[in-house]
Amino acid sequence: MKTIITYGTFDLFHIGHVRLLKRLSEMADKLVVGISSDEFNEIKGKSSFFSYKERAEIVASCKYVDEVFSEDNWEQKKDDILKYEASIFAIGDDWQGEFDYLNELCEVIYLERTKDISTTDIKKSLSKLNKDKLEEIESSMHEIINVVKSISPQ
Incomplete structure (x- = not known):
């Protein structure tokens, strides 16, 4: 049986x-x-919208996934490969070369990422929408204040 991690x-x-x-x-x-735990994300300087428990549940519900586990540190990959008897370690090509040392345990492959989509891009878009909306609200508030000032007795 061939296992990918x-x-x-x-x-x-x-x-x-x-x-x-x-x-x-x-x-x-x-x-x-392996799903990065909240604590590991903190070490990496990342923060997730969803908690580890929620992300693990989401990924586990995907029909393509057989099992999920917590990734708690960089060093555990060797032990995980042995534990799950993985014959292939696969990760996005943005990590090209970073995990070649695992070739001693299994085949290492770097897959091309899906173009024009990433969590980082989604977060940036949502952040921009929020910023634009706040600026719109602030502008409207200034207009309201100016109108109120113009009709209020001084």
Whole structure:
């Protein structure tokens, strides 16, 4: 039985995540996914919208995933590969070369990311929408204040 192992934060689960997990599941009999814990994200300087527990539940519900587990530190990958008897370690090509040392345990592959979609981009877009909306509200409030001042006796 061929097992693939991969890792990620998987925050704001999107089509890029689905396509990655689908591709991986088609390459093996079993797909196991390490989800970065909240504490590990903090160490990496990341914060997630969803908690580890929520992200793990979301990823586990994906039909392409057989099992999820917590990724708590950088060093655990070797132990995880042995524990899950993974024959392939796969991760996005933005990590190209970073995990080549795992070739001593299994095949390491770097997959092309889905173009034009990332959690970071989604967060930036949402942040911009919020900022634009706040600026719109602030502008409206100034207009209201000016109107009120113009009709109020001084």
